[in-house]
Amino acid sequence: MAAVSALLPLAAISARSLLWLVAQIHLLFAAFVLGAPIFIVVCEWLGRRRGDPRYERLAKETMKVVAIAYSFTALSGAAFAFVLMGPYHEVATHLLDRMGPVFAIYGGLLFVETALMYLYWYSWEPLADRKRLHLSIGVALNVAGTATMVMMNAVGSYMLTPPKNAAKASVWALVNNDTFSGLNLHRFIANITFGGFMVALFAAFMFLTAKTREDRAFYDWMGFIGNFIGVATLILLPLAGYIYAKEIFLYDANIATFQMADKLSSFFVMQGLLVSLLFLGVNYYMWMSIRRIDGAERFSGYMRPIFGVIVAGGIVWIIPQNFYPDLTTQTPGVALEDIVLPERAGFLGLMMAKALAVTAIILFTFVTYMVYRRAMALGAVRWGEIAPQAQYALVFVPAVVVYLMGLMGAIRELSRQDWHVYRVLRDTTPQWYTTPLGHTSIMVGIVTMIFFTFMAFIFWIGFKLGKPEQEA
Amino acid sequence: MAVAPQQKAPALRRLTRSKGAVLLVVLVAIWVGLPFVPEETGFQFGWVYRVFFTVMALLAGLFFWFLGRERIRTPERPSSVVGSVAAVFLVTVGLLVAVGVVYPQFSVPKAEKAPAQEKQAAERGRELFSNPTVGCFRCHSIAGQGGIRGPDLTQVASRAGSRVPGLTARDYLFEKLKAGSAYDFKVPKYAPIMTPYKALVSEEQLEDLVDYLTTLTGRPTDEVEDSEPGD
Numbered sequence: 001m002a003a004v005s006a007l008l009p010l011a012a013i014s015a016r017s018l019l020w021l022v023a024q025i026h027l028l029f030a031a032f033v034l035g036a037p038i039f040i041v042v043c044e045w046l047g048r049r050r051g052d053p054r055y056e057r058l059a060k061e062t063m064k065v066v067a068i069a070y071s072f073t074a075l076s077g078a079a080f081a082f083v084l085m086g087p088y089h090e091v092a093t094h095l096l097d098r099m100g101p102v103f104a105i106y107g108g109l110l111f112v113e114t115a116l117m118y119l120y121w122y123s124w125e126p127l128a129d130r131k132r133l134h135l136s137i138g139v140a141l142n143v144a145g146t147a148t149m150v151m152m153n154a155v156g157s158y159m160l161t162p163p164k165n166a167a168k169a170s171v172w173a174l175v176n177n178d179t180f181s182g183l184n185l186h187r188f189i190a191n192i193t194f195g196g197f198m199v200a201l202f203a204a205f206m207f208l209t210a211k212t213r214e215d216r217a218f219y220d221w222m223g224f225i226g227n228f229i230g231v232a233t234l235i236l237l238p239l240a241g242y243i244y245a246k247e248i249f250l251y252d253a254n255i256a257t258f259q260m261a262d263k264l265s266s267f268f269v270m271q272g273l274l275v276s277l278l279f280l281g282v283n284y285y286m287w288m289s290i291r292r293i294d295g296a297e298r299f300s301g302y303m304r305p306i307f308g309v310i311v312a313g314g315i316v317w318i319i320p321q322n323f324y325p326d327l328t329t330q331t332p333g334v335a336l337e338d339i340v341l342p343e344r345a346g347f348l349g350l351m352m353a354k355a356l357a358v359t360a361i362i363l364f365t366f367v368t369y370m371v372y373r374r375a376m377a378l379g380a381v382r383w384g385e386i387a388p389q390a391q392y393a394l395v396f397v398p399a400v401v402v403y404l405m406g407l408m409g410a411i412r413e414l415s416r417q418d419w420h421v422y423r424v425l426r427d428t429t430p431q432w433y434t435t436p437l438g439h440t441s442i443m444v445g446i447v448t449m450i451f452f453t454f455m456a457f458i459f460w461i462g463f464k465l466g467k468p469e470q471e472a
Numbered sequence: 473m474a475v476a477p478q479q480k481a482p483a484l485r486r487l488t489r490s491k492g493a494v495l496l497v498v499l500v501a502i503w504v505g506l507p508f509v510p511e512e513t514g515f516q517f518g519w520v521y522r523v524f525f526t527v528m529a530l531l532a533g534l535f536f537w538f539l540g541r542e543r544i545r546t547p548e549r550p551s552s553v554v555g556s557v558a559a560v561f562l563v564t565v566g567l568l569v570a571v572g573v574v575y576p577q578f579s580v581p582k583a584e585k586a587p588a589q590e591k592q593a594a595e596r597g598r599e600l601f602s603n604p605t606v607g608c609f610r611c612h613s614i615a616g617q618g619g620i621r622g623p624d625l626t627q628v629a630s631r632a633g634s635r636v637p638g639l640t641a642r643d644y645l646f647e648k649l650k651a652g653s654a655y656d657f658k659v660p661k662y663a664p665i666m667t668p669y670k671a672l673v674s675e676e677q678l679e680d681l682v683d684y685l686t687t688l689t690g691r692p693t694d695e696v697e698d699s700e701p702g703d
Contacts, residue, residue, distance in 0.1 A: 090689075167634035167641075208546065208553045266575050273571065280535065287539075307539060311532045315525075323520055325578035338518030339576075345515055388546040389538075392560050399564040423640050424633060426686065433580045441572025448565050 015087035016431035017443065022083055024406050024447040025454075026076035031187075031405065032455075033073050034145045035195030036066045037117070039229055041138035048131050058222050060124060062199050065462035067121045070114070072454055087429075091420045099155055101171050106151035113148050116141040149191070150184055157183045159421050160412065161251045166424045178251040182244035189240050193233040194405070197398045200226030202459055204394035207386075217384035223394050224289055230397070231282045231369070235362045238275070248415070252422075255415050263326040266437045267411050269318050272354070274404040276314030279361050281397040283310060286368045288390030294379030299371050309364045316357040321349030325436070402451055406444035410435075491540070495533040502526055597684025600677055608681075611666070614688065622666065623659050629686045645682045 013021075040059045047055030085092045096103060120137045127134040154175040161178040163169045203223035210216040249256040258264060287303050290296045323339040341349050414434050416422045435443070502525050509515050517525070547553050601608045611622035618625075633641035635648075636657050648655050652668035669678060 165637040168637050205553070205557055208557070209550045263578060269575070270572060274568070284539070304536065304539070307536070311535065315528045315532075319521075319524070323576050325576045334520065335518065337516070338520045340518070341521070342516050342518075343514035345517070387543045389541065389544045392556070395557050395560045396564050399561050400568070403565060403568050426642070428687075434578075436577040436580060437575050438573040438577050439580075441569045444572075445565050445569040449562075452561060 014431045015083065016429065019080075019083045019088060020410075020443055021447060021450070022076060022079045024409055024444075025451055026073065026080045027409060028402060028405060028447070028451045029069055029073035029076055029454075030149070031191045031194050032198055033066055033070050033117075034149055035191030035193070036062060036069075036198065037120075037138065037145060037195075038142050038192050039195040039199060039226075040066065041135060041142060042229075043225070044131075044138060045135055048135070054218060054221055055225075057218065058199070058225060061463065062202070063121055063124070065202065065458055067117065068458045068462050069455070070117055072458065088420075091425065094421065094425050095155060095159075098166075099158065099171060099174055102151055102154050102175060106148060109144055109148040109151060113141065113144040116144055146188065149187060153183045153187060154180060156412075160255075160416055161248065162421055162424050166421070179244060179247045182240075182247040186237070186240040186244045189233050189236050190405070193230050193237060194398075194401060196226045196228070196230030196233065197394075197401050198226070198455075200224075200230060200394045201398045202226075202463060204391035205459070206463060207391050208388065213384055220292075220384045220386050223285075223386075223391065227282060227285055227394060227397075231286070231365065234278065234282065235365060238358050238362065255422075258417065259411065259415055261327060263434045263436075264411055264414060265320070266325065267407065267414075267440070269320050270407060270437060270441070271404065271411070272314070272317035274400055274407065275358075276310075276317055276361065277400050278397060278404065279310055279365055280307075280314065281393050281400065283307065283365055283368050285390050285393040285397070286372055288387050288393065290372050290375050291387060292382045292385045293372075293375045294382065296375040296379060299375055302367075302371060306364050306368055310361050313357040313361040313364075316348060317354050317361075319348045319353075321346070399448065399452070402448045403444055406447045407440065410440045410444060414440075491533055491536050495529060498529045499526060502529065593680050593683040594687050595684075596677075597680035597682070600673065600681050601684060606669075606673060621663070623662055625685065625688060627689065629689045632685070642682055642686055645685050646678060649678055649681060 040063050043055045043059040043062075047053065047059065081092075116137060120134070120141050123134060123137060127137075154177075157179045158174050158177050163173050163177055166174065200223045203219045203226055207216055207219035207223060210219055245259075248259075260268065283306070287307075290299060319341070321341055323334075347353050416427075417434065418427050418432050419425060420427045502522050506515075506517050506522060509517075547556050600606050601614075609618040611619040612625045613619060614625050616626075628645070629641055631641075632644045633639075635644045639647065644657075648657070648666075650668065650670040652666040653664035654668055658664050669681075673681070
């Protein structure tokens, strides 16, 4: 332990904080370079199928950013591995020892994915007349990318829910642990959601700085498509989240108590707030989109009641059962009845009420989309004439999404409590303790800002600097 | 978007349009109505919840006010656009962080305290191990020091988890120490002579011993090395 302890205070921040930062930044980049190509290939396919050149342009412009982001993913991944193998070499050794074949396959897949990614990007023009082949490369890229993610999901899920007889278990048993499929499902959908909202963010910025009517029309459309993909997959995420949570709970009810009734309960209140804000943001954008459709005035009367339901659902979602920080801490100077829901209103703090609230939010988001479809069927869309505040909603949404991803990542890691690998490898480092919501929020806020700073740089290179003068 | 004539608007729309009035009614209900709800109804919300509902009502009011804006002024120059986008982003993240910070927090141990406690337990275990009354060292050796009748414990923490299916290293060590040679699992090649330690030491001391043994991973940096208690 002595050598490990000696390495822990790295630079000005603790090794734990450093690992937290690099791991989450890497995961955010990884989510982007895994999710965006799915979005891109679908767009390229739609462009070919519908004969609409806008899809092709969208796919190509986004792919340029992905290609640059890929390097940042590799760099942040190397930094993550470096920190893991330094101060936390005990964990790295354990994981490599137990799951060596998984890491070997992961390494191989990274090479395949990288080769396919550059092949897909650089063959865009040469294969312009052989779209089917180019799309096949894109599909192969996504298959390799998803397989790469699955490998690391195996490691991540093993750390939280190792099989009961982990020491004797085969590698496959370690991989196919109780939450492996749940984590895969959740991350796969979430990556596409993330990719969609990030594309919408790029489009929003380009819209706001566009100089020509054509560009404004294109980026208005691009933002709409990005948001649409994001919303279409977002409404599936609560269900995927429930499946994942149920797997965790079935594995060990102690984790469930720790998450929902103890130290992490306030984190889930925060999660409810973030998801509610997310749905408010995307619905707001959709209603702004409806406003730029000819003849859509007839639908305006539905807007406030729909938002009324979504806001009410969001409030119900985040009403806490109590304001205890954890199971044992009392708040000094505050009476018990002030910080606990009254008896008859106790149902507001239970899962049933939360599930109903989420269902209402999802249902009314779908209603908004149906209104949009109906409006489009009755009138022409005036692309490029969307109210500018809608573009700021497209900035707001990814900021919330990234923050939410950071918070959920923290919840997953903190759920292991004082174990690197739950009940297999104990964390005895000096920095181990469950961080309160405030500490976690600051860390997640820093992660979010660092990620967007990098993304702004990538975006500047990909969308602005690399653009021909007449387009820029 | 053109606004439909007021006289044709449905009652619900007219009501929701007067946002200020709705907000006022909600706030009055929260601060004047709720405190007078009889306790026996089971709906008497404490002041903390009333503050919570007030914040929610104000935020909802702000949102609905913003929803009514047809078009906002936006910057023209690219640098101003960058600034406005950055401002939206920073305000969003800043407010989210603020919510996390003002929410009731539990206290955490100081970073130095946790390892000290950990070390204390392991240190106590180490002392017990070499205590002649307890006598572990008479049969077990660590880093070449100790007896040879029992298994070498230099790397016990690395191996103990694989001894009994379903038991972690810690659980196995605890059970083995407690039961001694009466325990079902016997380390091959060693005679089953280990004393059941539950009769010799307290449960806390057993925990300390386990804490010590689980630090023995056999790496050169460890001051001692290990294997596991056996028969």
